[in-house]
Amino acid sequence: MATVAITGAARGIGLEIARQHVEAGDNVIALARSASDQLNDLAAASNGKLTIHAMDVAEDASVKAAAAASGSDPIDVLYNVAGVTGPSSEKELETADWQAWNDTFNVMVQGPLRVLQAFLPRMDKGAKVINITSQLGASTWPYGGFYAYAASKAALNRLMRSVAIDLKDRGVIVGLVHPGWVQTDMGGAGADITPAESAAGIRKVAADWTLETSGDFLKWNGEPHAW
Numbered sequence: 001m002a003t004v005a006i007t008g009a010a011r012g013i014g015l016e017i018a019r020q021h022v023e024a025g026d027n028v029i030a031l032a033r034s035a036s037d038q039l040n041d042l043a044a045a046s047n048g049k050l051t052i053h054a055m056d057v058a059e060d061a062s063v064k065a066a067a068a069a070s071g072s073d074p075i076d077v078l079y080n081v082a083g084v085t086g087p088s089s090e091k092e093l094e095t096a097d098w099q100a101w102n103d104t105f106n107v108m109v110q111g112p113l114r115v116l117q118a119f120l121p122r123m124d125k126g127a128k129v130i131n132i133t134s135q136l137g138a139s140t141w142p143y144g145g146f147y148a149y150a151a152s153k154a155a156l157n158r159l160m161r162s163v164a165i166d167l168k169d170r171g172v173i174v175g176l177v178h179p180g181w182v183q184t185d186m187g188g189a190g191a192d193i194t195p196a197e198s199a200a201g202i203r204k205v206a207a208d209w210t211l212e213t214s215g216d217f218l219k220w221n222g223e224p225h226a227w
């Protein structure tokens, strides 16, 4: 039985990762800006296995308070899932909403590090931090557009690669996973795979991650992702 913490747990991929860990009998610390009906239902049916804690990953005080309120049990897996699409328009070369850029980087880059800092004292040798990134953050992504989103995921990738190197001596494992194109509010109904398929893949990839492969960038199906 593991203890896992999940950001962005109220909907989409984060909710599904939470559901599957509850089904597996694990303890789930569900971190969400505000709980959805689905997350509340999951908590109610979990026999106390899933607890919900309010956390805005963009706010230092909120992250620290949620981590403190979630107890002191060692964390086996921290999933950094929370994300936003960020500003995007047809005119990204001509104009930009810089506050929206800052907000996007705060959620997508500083957010995962902020959350990791809050839980790191509870992460022992063999613990894992699994970051949900995107194929848009790869230099091989062949399309333009979504500047802030793509740039923030590229920054997350580089950031967590550095963190992986720095945590190696402590035995804490860091992973970067592209979750697929997933049928969520962000991915849209026409996306390739369901949240359940994506979450099952992410959980398997997370379980298989080792210190030797710490810092790697994988797809939800376990294949390596090009940087």
Ligand SMILES: NC(=O)c1ccc[n+]([C@@H]2O[C@H](COP(=O)([O-])OP(=O)(O)OC[C@H]3O[C@@H](n4cnc5c(N)ncnc54)[C@H](OP(=O)(O)O)[C@@H]3O)[C@@H](O)[C@H]2O)c1
Residues within 6 Å of the ligand: 007, 008, 009, 010, 011, 012, 013, 014, 032, 033, 034, 055, 056, 057, 058, 081, 082, 083, 084, 107, 132, 133, 134, 135, 178, 179, 180, 181, 182, 183, 184, 185, 186, 187, 188, 191
């Ligand atoms: N769907 C895809 O096809 C796809 C593809 C590649 C990568 N991803 C990545 O996968 C992750 C999950 O995406 P999704 O498809 O599940 O998106 P989603 O359905 O739009 O859900 C996004 C989640 O992030 C949370 N969130 C946003 N800002 C937050 C903040 N400041 N603090 C705490 N939580 C915050 C949202 O909470 P609220 O309910 O409070 O808004 C929500 O739970 C993201 O990192 C995304 O970039 C998704």
